[in-house]
Amino acid sequence: MKCKICSKDAQENGFCMLHLKAYQNIIDKFDVWKKASDTFWSQYLVEIQKNSLTGEWAKEVAKYLIKEENGNVK
Numbered sequence: 499m500k501c502k503i504c505s506k507d508a509q510e511n512g513f514c515m516l517h518l519k520a521y522q523n524i525i526d527k528f529d530v531w532k533k534a535s536d537t538f539w540s541q542y543l544v545e546i547q548k549n550s551l552t553g554e555w556a557k558e559v560a561k562y563l564i565k566e567e568n569g570n571v572k
C-alpha cells in the first residue's frame with residue numbers, strides 16, 4: 499500500500515509516516531481551533547493551506563483532504 503499523497507510506503511490510514519504525522523497534527527489542532535473559533539473542517543483545511551507557518555507536509559495533507567471532501571479523489 500502506498501501513501502495517498504506521495505508514493506512512499508503507507509502506514510495506517512493510507513498515509514506514509516510523515517504525512518500521517520502531519521495528518522494527526524491537523525486533527526489535534528482542529529480541536530483547539532473549534533474551541534477558539536467556530537471554524538468548520540473545510541474552512542480549517544483552507545486556512546492550513548494559506549498559513550505560511552504550516553509545514554509543507556501539513557499543506558499537502560490539507561490539499562488532499564480538501565480534494566477528498568469535494569469527492570475528487572479517485
Ligand SMILES: [Zn+2]
Pocket residue numbers: 501502503504505506513514515516517
Ligand atoms: Zn506521504
